[in-house]
Amino acid sequence: SETSKLDQLSEKVDKMNDKLDKTMLGKRKVCHSSASSSLLDDLHVRLRASRVVPFETEKHVEPFTWGYIVDERGQKIKLTEEQQRERYREYVKVNIGDALAKNKLCVYGVEKGEGGKDILSADVPGHDIKLAGRTDMIILSDQVLENRLELEMLPDVRLIIEVKQKVERRSVSQAVSELIALDIMAAEPVMALLTDLQKHWEFFWVADPTNNHGTIESVTICDPSKAFAVIKTLLASAGAVVSLPCFQEPIKRLKISGVLASIGEGGGTSIRESIERYYDIASMLGPDMDMARAVARQVTRSIPTLSYFS
Template sequence: MDQLVEKVDKMYEQTVLGKRKYVHSEVTSTQGRQLLNDLDIRVEFVRTVPFDAGEGSSVDPYEWKRVIIENGEEVVLTEEQQRKRYRRYVEHNIGAVLKEKQLCVIGVERGTNILTIKVPGREIELAGRTDLLILSDLVEMRPTEVQYLPGVKMLIEVKRDVKPSNDFQALSELIALDLLVDDPVMALLTDLKGEWIFFWVAEKINSSARIHKAAINKPGEAFEVIRALLVQPPTAPADTDTTEIKLPCFQSPVKRLKLRKALPPIGEGGDNGGIRESIERYYDIASMLGPDIEMARAVARQVTRSIPTFSYFS
């Protein structure tokens, strides 16, 4: 009896208490790797090719604004303090395409946790926001509609100094945005100077979802990629999982896939809501009446049946 109750205790800890919440802006390298592992996602770096001399447009890098404080020291304003300014920088460099495709660039205000979602079938919640979104210009007429992310194409996470650990914030935001909307999206992590790192869900290989990552060093080339991305048709044909598009600077066609189609089925990779409810019910009863061996056995059988390896024997 004691051993059976102990096993149910462990199931409770893993199934009910094993809920994880990731706040995008607080995701550490360790947490980021855990998130990718939980969802069976792998990140692959893909090759880019710079323009030949004279090709493409030349764009000056963004100048991070500096101010002089009382003691005469010069300091750079934070990303938060400069959001309106760098939003205009991005908008200026893709303005023609924005107008043509009826899109706009918006800054997401602090406290607007627009990229919050519970991953379907998993005890994982992603929460928070990003810095900029490129989406339908309907939100300029009705700002409250931004909560529905109409026609969203990509998110932009801006850092004054891009560090390797920032990848995981961008990946967390990408996963949330991709799950929230119907069409493929991209994430861009950038300092608006020499680091322009693109992420997107690309394909499924065996049982793992693959997110591809590509880096561009020149603003002009990065904006060429963004402009080319924004003119792509909004969605894939209904009978296909993966699409391919051609983008400047990419050596091979860019594969795109919705994350929902790449994640393992709930029974294979995620938590089962019925199991969780059964364990919670067992604990509710046990807290009032004490351990019940028959109920503990029933819960244990339900758990083993949900595991493919053991379901054959149950």
């Protein structure tokens, strides 16, 4: 029947959208939670790990204790990160409370609803990629506690924190994706922290480019006492150059927009994907003139002699 055919077509379109996970008009949507190392390849960005120098701290901090429940058979069942969101936010807040008060900052827990779902969403300059999603905590101006509408402006943002009970390889890609989105959105240099709140505290920031590739540098600390000492120092430093106790020399944080390769310097794959995506959609729904024009503009921008006219 006609209705059945429409249902089948609708189902095919839904499956295609789920598979591609791309927005219309030439933008490929990448959710932070599903980001992979291929994102960095597309953006011509590399990761580089730094070595920590030994340093002492004034205050000892115990690792966070992840909670669990005991079922009727006496088996321990771990609570999810979401179920313990308020507990771990309080843990972080207590251990940097003096630095927060001194710099008029707060630890803001990003909820799934109420606009928090896509708080870290940004179009990547020079690329047909849109990053979307959220993080777990943001350290920024405490003025957002009085006016939640200012949260999207990210006033005086210093650090985002992605929390995992178990840090895996894909967790790194997620944290880096969140850092890139935040860096695009924020006016000031920023950093990201990936942590299990126990033995893994990995800080990320945008560093000097090398060999025509952008660089995101990282350093991993295994002691929460030392990690919080680094965070406290970071909160007091809004400038591009910051002296952290885990390094002998100050580090310089750049803005990602200044080091990203343009779409014309290696965007052939992205252009091909956009054209293929257009034909996939057109084969089911018919020609889409707006999308066709967007793809044409993208192709034109990649050709030096024609980029002036795009």
